[in-house]
Amino acid sequence: xxxxxxxxxxxxxxxxxxxxxxxxxxxxxxxxxxxxxxxxxxxxxxxxxxxxxxxxxxxxxxxxxxxxxxxxxxxxxxxxxxxxxxxxxxxxxxxxxxxxxxxxxxxxxxxxxxxxxxxxxxxxxxxxxxxxxxxxxxxxxxxxxxxxxxxxxxxxxxxxxxxxxxxxxxxxxxxxxxxxxxxxxxxxxxxxxxxxxxxxxxxxxxxxxxxxxxxxxxxxxxxxxxxxxxxxxxxxxxxxxxxxxxxxxxxxxxxxxxxxxxxxxxxxxxxxxxxxxxxxxxxxxxxxxxxxxxxxxxxxxxxxxxxxxxxxxxxxxxxxxxxxxxxxxxxxxxxxxxxxxxxxxxxxxxxxxxxxxxxxxxxxxxxxxxxxxxxxxxxxxxxxxxxxxxxxxxxxxxxxxxxxxxxxxxxxxxxxxxxxxxxxxxxxxxxxxxxxxxxxxxxxxxxxxxxxxxxxxxxxxxxxxxxxxxxxxxxxxxxxxxxxxxxxxxxxxxxxxxxxxxxxxxxxxxxxxxxxxxxxxxxxxxxxxxxxxxxxxxxxxxxxxxxxxxxxxxxxxxxxxxxxxxxxxxxxxxxxxxxxxxxxxxxxxxxxxxxxxxxxxxxxxxxxxxxxxxxxxxxxxxxxxxxxxxxxxxxxxxxxxxxxxxxxxxxxxxxxxxxxxxxxxxxxxxxxxxxxxxxxxxxxxxxxxxxxxxxxxxxxxxxxxxxxxxxxxxxxxxxxxxxxxxxxxxxxxxxxxxxxxxxxxxxxxxxxxxxxxxxxxxxxxxxxxxxxxxxxxxxxxxxxxxxxxxxxxxxxxxxx
Numbered sequence: 001x002x003x004x005x006x007x008x009x010x011x012x013x014x015x016x017x018x019x020x021x022x023x024x025x026x027x028x029x030x031x032x033x034x035x036x037x038x039x040x041x042x043x044x045x046x047x048x049x050x051x052x053x054x055x056x057x058x059x060x061x062x063x064x065x066x067x068x069x070x071x072x073x074x075x076x077x078x079x080x081x082x083x084x085x086x087x088x089x090x091x092x093x094x095x096x097x098x099x100x101x102x103x104x105x106x107x108x109x110x111x112x113x114x115x116x117x118x119x120x121x122x123x124x125x126x127x128x129x130x131x132x133x134x135x136x137x138x139x140x141x142x143x144x145x146x147x148x149x150x151x152x153x154x155x156x157x158x159x160x161x162x163x164x165x166x167x168x169x170x171x172x173x174x175x176x177x178x179x180x181x182x183x184x185x186x187x188x189x190x191x192x193x194x195x196x197x198x199x200x201x202x203x204x205x206x207x208x209x210x211x212x213x214x215x216x217x218x219x220x221x222x223x224x225x226x227x228x229x230x231x232x233x234x235x236x237x238x239x240x241x242x243x244x245x246x247x248x249x250x251x252x253x254x255x256x257x258x259x260x261x262x263x264x265x266x267x268x269x270x271x272x273x274x275x276x277x278x279x280x281x282x283x284x285x286x287x288x289x290x291x292x293x294x295x296x297x298x299x300x301x302x303x304x305x306x307x308x309x310x311x312x313x314x315x316x317x318x319x320x321x322x323x324x325x326x327x328x329x330x331x332x333x334x335x336x337x338x339x340x341x342x343x344x345x346x347x348x349x350x351x352x353x354x355x356x357x358x359x360x361x362x363x364x365x366x367x368x369x370x371x372x373x374x375x376x377x378x379x380x381x382x383x384x385x386x387x388x389x390x391x392x393x394x395x396x397x398x399x400x401x402x403x404x405x406x407x408x409x410x411x412x413x414x415x416x417x418x419x420x421x422x423x424x425x426x427x428x429x430x431x432x433x434x435x436x437x438x439x440x441x442x443x444x445x446x447x448x449x450x451x452x453x454x455x456x457x458x459x460x461x462x463x464x465x466x467x468x469x470x471x472x473x474x475x476x477x478x479x480x481x482x483x484x485x486x487x488x489x490x491x492x493x494x495x496x497x498x499x500x501x502x503x504x505x506x507x508x509x510x511x512x513x514x515x516x517x518x519x520x521x522x523x524x525x526x527x528x529x530x531x532x533x534x535x536x537x538x539x540x541x542x543x544x545x546x547x548x549x550x551x552x553x554x555x556x557x558x559x560x561x562x563x564x565x566x567x568x569x570x571x572x573x574x575x576x577x578x579x580x581x582x583x584x585x586x587x588x589x590x591x592x593x594x595x596x597x598x599x600x601x602x603x604x605x606x607x608x609x610x611x612x613x614x615x616x617x618x619x620x621x622x623x624x625x626x627x628x629x630x631x632x633x634x635x636x637x638x639x640x641x642x643x644x645x646x647x648x649x650x651x652x653x654x655x656x657x658x659x660x661x662x663x664x665x666x667x668x669x670x671x672x673x674x675x676x677x678x679x680x681x682x683x684x685x686x687x688x689x690x691x692x693x694x695x696x697x698x699x700x701x702x703x704x705x706x707x708x709x710x711x712x713x714x715x716x717x718x719x720x721x722x723x724x725x726x727x728x729x730x731x732x733x734x735x736x737x738x739x740x741x742x743x744x745x746x747x748x749x750x751x752x753x754x755x756x757x758x759x760x761x762x763x764x765x766x767x768x769x770x771x772x773x774x775x776x777x778x779x780x781x782x783x784x785x786x787x788x789x790x791x792x793x794x795x796x797x798x799x800x
Contacts, residue, residue: 008241016234023227030220036083037213043078044206046071047095054099054197068103072096088209091202098200102193105186112179113142120172127173130160134180145188153184275316276761277688280783282309284694313783318468321382331766332479334503337377339369340632345381346388346402351606351627354392355578360399360534361392361606363628366406367547368426374503379476384431386469387496391435398436398493399536402628405430406502431498440488448486449474523638524549528572529598531561531587533579537629541574544634558587565596572641573598574625577605577612585616600641604629680705682793683724685715685741686759687733691782695728695759698786702793712741719745719754726796728780731760731771739774746775755796 053068078084079092116135122128134156141149157180160173286306290299343363354361384402391400406426440448449470477484481501488494528545532538533556545552553568555561558579565573575584584603591597602623605612609624623640625633682704686692692708699706707722709715713736715727727745731738742756758771758779768779778792 009238012234012237012241016231016238019227019230019234021227022223023231026220026224026227030217030224033213033217033220036081037210037217039078039081039083040206040210040213043075043084044203044210046075046078047203047206050075050099051197051203054102055194072099085209088202088205091200091205095197095200095202098193098197102190102197105190105193109183109186109190112183115179116176116183120176122170122173127160127163130156130163131173131176134160138180138183141184142187145191150184153180157181157184271320276313276782277691279309279313279316280761281688281690281694283313283783284698285690288694288697318472321468321472332379332476333376334374335376336372336374338371339373340371340630342377342381342384343402343630346384347626347628347630349385350388350392352608354400355606355627357392357396358578359392359395359397360537361388361628362399362401362534362536362540363630364401364403364540364543365630366404367631368406369404369429370502370504372504373429375500376480379480380500383473383476383498384433386473387433387498390469391433391437391494391496395435395437395493399534400436401432401434401536401540403430403432403434405432407499426502429500429502431500432495433498434493434495436493439490439492439494440486441490445486445488449484521549522642523635525551526572526638526641527551527568527570528553528574529561529564529568529570530554530574531556531558531579531584532574532576532604533557534576537576541629541634544629544631547631548635548638550638558582558590561587562590565591565594565598569596570598572600572602572637574602574604574637576627577603577607585612588622600637602637681707681722681724683707683709683715683718683722683727685709685712685727685733685738686730687711688730691730695784698784698789701786702790704793712736712738712744715741716744719749724754726755726757726793728757728759729776731758739771742771742774742776751775751777757792 050068050071053071075092076096079089079096084092116138122131134153137149137153137156141153157177160177283306286302286309289302290306294302343365347363351361388400388402407428407430408426474484477498477500483499485497485499486494487497526549528550530538530541530552532541532554538554542552542554553564553570555564561573561575564570573587575587577584579586584605588601588603592601600623602625603609603612604625604627606627612624623637625637680703682699684692684695684699684706686695686708687710692710696706696708707718707724709718711733712729715729716736718724719727729738729742736744738758738760745754745756755777756775758768758776759782760767760779761782771779777796780788780792
């Protein structure tokens with residue numbers, strides 16, 4: 001087989017050589033035949049002129065004979081060329097000989113005629129009369145060479161000879177008689193020669209030869225075309241074979257890469273599972289330990305361990321995410337989601353971290369943002385969290401601001417101000433993360449989005465991190481058809497701008513397509529005092545107040561706030577808990593017993609209300625607003641103020657975590673189940689004992705009766721003898737895994753009667769789609785998160 005490997009190329013090369021030889025031979029032959037055709041065409045022209053010269057020889061002069069000689073020479077030259085066939089060569093030879101004989105005879109006759117026409121006078125007049133008669137009769141004979149004229153000419157010759165018998169004739173008379181007799185005897189021979197020349201088929205043969213030559217040229221031209229096209233086809237086939245071989249090599253290489261990618265994907269899945277499984281145990285047990293009774297030192301140690309565990313999980317997630325993106329395994333979702341929930345999650349994750357560093361975290365959001373947009377909320381959260389986390393990490397003092405702005409078709413990326421408020425079709429969202437941190441030099445900005453690198457290597461030692469966050473964010477933004485830019489000045493801070501396409505859910509209700517927060521006239525006329533020492537927060541809250549029609553007075557210190565309250569009557573007081581050298585509680589202490597105290601006092605802090613209560617020296621019953629503030633939470637404060645005083649419990653679909661009232665129920669995390677028997681049961685299928693403990697505790701805290709199976713086979717047996725509305729199914733287990741168990745269960749139980757939720761550390765889009773295809777109703781990622789467990793189980797359990 002190896003010997004025949006290049007047989008197609010060899011055959012094509014042989015075909016190319018053969019066709020090239022045919023083309024070369026045909027081209028050379030074509031040129032030769034064209035030369036021969038030119039000779040024959042020239043011969044035809046020469047022969048026609050030659051015949052004309054022959055026919056007019058009787059009336060020609062010396063120039064005529066010169067032309068005749070030249071034509072005769074050219075004809076003889078062509079006659080010796082290869083272009084003349086043998087038959088034509090013989091005809092031309094005969095024609096040449098006869099024409100020469102004819103021209104010689106005509107020349108001699110013309111010479112005799114000139115002599116006979118010489119006007120020579122004899123002494124005897126009778127002889128002169130006879131000679132004149134002979135001349136006339138000879139002329140008549142030449143004009144009309146009939147036998148009668150010839151006989152009369154001979155009779156006159158006989159008379160003059162009869163007259164000269166008696167005496168010696170003059171010498172001229174003898175010469176006259178000889179020439180007279182020569183003309184009479186040979187003139188008819190010229191006619192025969194002429195007739196013979198006219199009847200010779202030489203000209204017809206030349207025409208036939210020209211026609212045959214044309215046919216030969218056409219035939220050779222066809223061979224020339226065949227050779228040329230054959231050569232081109234051979235070259236094309238050679239290139240085609242080469243391309244096919246390259247395609248085959250690429251296919252084999254692609255298959256190898258595909259196999260490698262599949263191996264890598266499987267490796268990532270296994271690594272994800274193997275790494276996250278112990279991390280699930282570590283984080284879960286830490287959460288359970290922190291819920292037990294601990295002294296201050298133990299709680300401090302465990303919180304540090306918890307922070308380190310979450311940091312390690314973040315690093316693991318970054319590495320796995322980057323590997324997925326590079327291998328093309330990370331799919332970007334396009335689903336409807338509530339934009340404000342993304343902002344809420346950022347608030348929860350970063351608010352207290354910024355507060356601990358005494359950094360002001362500020363959200364300045366466009367109030368015209370639609371409630372429901374289409375995109376990937378998980379990846380959007382990841383991008384914003386990466387950039388905000390970096391901003392908080394690299395900022396020692398000052399503020400970090402997240403701005404969101406709607407961009408319209410009429411706007412340029414360098415112009416972020418809306419020029420026409422009547423435009424109702426925004427096309428992009430601009431997110432800007434601005435900080436007052438360490439900043440970046442121009443050289444360091446070029447290294448920002450490179451993998452495993454930070455702008456300044458010294459920051460790795462000081463601040464930590466893998467250097468993957470920005471690289472992952474850049475890849476995710478590119479996958480979303482967006483763009484990211486950075487403006488920075490060393491020592492003064494940085495601003496990251498993210499441009500993402502805005503897709504509004506066309507299937508959503510009209511209320512969900514409209515702006516996130518509509519202005520409400522019921523808030524107009526309310527007076528509010530803001531005790532806040534950060535200028536950027538003051539600016540943002542001032543814009544919120546203007547949007548709602550609220551009159552806002554701003555002060556920086558407790559003393560200034562007390563003075564304003566003494567001089568003016570305020571409905572609401574927004575009080576920052578952490579001020580320079582004092583706290584918002586100092587302000588509350590100074591005015592709570594005064595008559596001018598605002599009826600509605602709201603403490604603002606990124607720390608929880610319980611944390612503030614633990615660090616206060618007195619008991620109080622205040623309202624609480626989590627920082628950073630958003631327009632939604634700001635309006636909720638206004639709505640809460642306008643509610644009847646006996647209704648102190650406020651629930652908000654937009655931001656449950658931002659507003660807390662002192663009389664809120666303690667058991668809000670529990671799912672209230674309608675049936676205390678059947679519907680409380682849930683089956684956990686998990687082989688890892690630590691994960692069993694963690695998941696059981698979490699589910700029990702939500703009000704469930706939990707049964708545990710350690711593998712898929714045991715789960716099938718338990719489901720066949722008990723009733724479980726929902727089964728939490730781990731994927732990778734001994735004896736029988738979650739996939740095999742689900743396939744087996746779906747043979748008996750439909751998706752409506754038995755809900756199966758996948759528990760896995762490997763939650764790629766492909767895996768989730770596969771789980772759905774075999775009949776699973778949803779999935780939960782590891783490590784376990786109470787909020788996500790609660791969210792997914794509330795879909796399948798009836799709430800009271």
